[in-house]
Amino acid sequence: MAGLSLAKRWLSAQLLLLWTLASISDCRMYxxxxxxxxxxxxxxxxxxxxxxxxxxxxxxxxxxxxxxxxxxxxxxxxxxxxxxxxxxxxxxxxxxxxxxxxxxxxxxxxxxxxxxxxxxxxxxxxxHSNVVSVISQVIGWIYFLAWSVSFYPQVWENWRRKSVVGLNFDFVALNLTGFIAYSVFNIGLFWVPYIKEEFLNRNPNGINPVDANDVFFSLHAVLLCLVYIIQAAAYERGGQKVSWTARILLVIAWLFALVSLFVAVAKQITWLDYLYYFSYIKLAVTLVKYVPQAFMNYRRQSTEGWSIGNVLLDFTGGILSILQMVLQSYNNDEWKLIFGDPTKFGLGLFSVVFDILFMTQHYCLYRRSSQYEAVSEQED
Structure with a gap:
């Protein structure tokens, strides 16, 4: 016990010495x-x-x-x-x-x-008003939750049917790539000090666009996309596979990321630019990912297997995100938040338009029973 006590005293003395040296060596006031x-x-x-x-x-x-x-x-x-x-x-x-x-x-x-x-x-x-600011923040959290939860109805639908027939594999593959790219962008701007300092040097009057909830949302989306893939491997898929068109688009996206990596290593572009290239991949994926699912529904004349819950939650999130942009623009007298960033506003509007199309397909155009669809598929 005496030896243990002596060791503790020696360790305490060393820690005190290190703390004193650190205090002496760094006398700056912050x-x-x-x-x-x-x-x-x-x-x-x-x-x-x-x-x-x-x-x-x-x-x-x-x-x-x-x-x-x-x-x-x-x-x-x-x-x-x-x-x-x-x-x-x-x-x-x-x-x-x-x-x-x-x-x-x-x-x-x-x-x-x-x-x-x-x-x-x-x-x-x-x-203009702190009340409007609070409402805008509340709306932001609501659409964040709506978008996060929107992945689960499709997981439940696949599990309930023990089948992924009706869920387009091109959509899943493109979505996974898009959210991986989005995660790389968010993690870099949120957690990497060098990137954050580079952003501040380039935008001395700007605010980092990435928050903790953005990182959580993108990583959570990647996880749920992987769950879709696991379900596709385990459940009945009816001979579905990723089309050659989607494969070519995915190869182009990842070749673009790989070539950009070599360019960044060669110091021809900054690492901040390299991260923004990943955000461009995400934007491009968002523009095309809904098309295969909508066309598949049209070709099958059915939305069976494509969760309407996913669509409704995504539509809710999209509408609320646009509403938040409008409120923020009014409250700050900065309408360029909408018209100065047409990409962000356009993508939100684009998603809402496709959600309306999916709801029209589900509730109006293709309301045939599942039994009729099964017979039709067997005949085909």
Missing amino acids: LFAPAAVTLEEYSKANITITSSSPSNQSVVIQFNVTYSSKSNYSSVVTLPEQVLLPVEASSVSFNVTAHDVGQVTTFLLSNNTDNNSLPVRIRFMVV
Whole structure:
């Protein structure tokens, strides 16, 4: 026991020594502030800047405005020119007043050169109504859940029928590729520090477009697509297989990713560009993935085996995502969120149009009984 106690003391002494050396070697003082502040127009807010450690001298913190959605940033918000962090103080607060709807980005600079190694950025966003912001966030979570849950009705349909006849394999293969590409894009921008820093250097006034729920959604989608494939291998599939057209499209997509990888390794493009190429693969897949399923339903004159629950949830998510874009555009007076990004808006609208087509096929055009379909398939 004496030997064990001596070992513990020695380990504690080593840890204390390492901590002391680290403290001595890194005497820099870091500033912390909210990355984004949202205010309702004509409102006020108190913002706190916190220091990692008290300073032995007064620190002057200046506000360097680098971006404003209006020609004069003071028409959006009123900011002090500078604030003073007193000696031995660990924080300082300042007031900001919102006026007109818009956005202002400012960097905090101080007379302490140790602080300038890690510049702190605050983005002020003035909106018409905080209530609209809350509604927009709620809608965002609802359509996120709708899209996430939309994969399960098809899994249940396959399990219930012990068959994947009616589920187009081209759709499954394209969907898997699309969500793998989307996952690579999300993981890179959310978890890789080098990529995140590269994005910030290229877009100093922008906000990282990837959140934790985006990463979860894409990885969850890949998992469910793999479940579809396992079910296709285990259940009756009626001789279905991936068409040559889909195979060629998949080969083109992955060859594009592979060639882009070599180009990135050769430093002809940045790794951020390489990640964006994966997002382009996802966009291209979304444009074509519904076509094989819709044509298969038309050819069979039936939607048997294609879950309408999947369609209804996807339609709900698509409508709510478009509604959120409209609300955000109104609340921020930034209609370019829709018209300035026609790809995102167009893809959402494209998905909704196909969902309407699938609902029309299911509820209006092909309402024959399953028994009739089975007899028809045997005759074919």
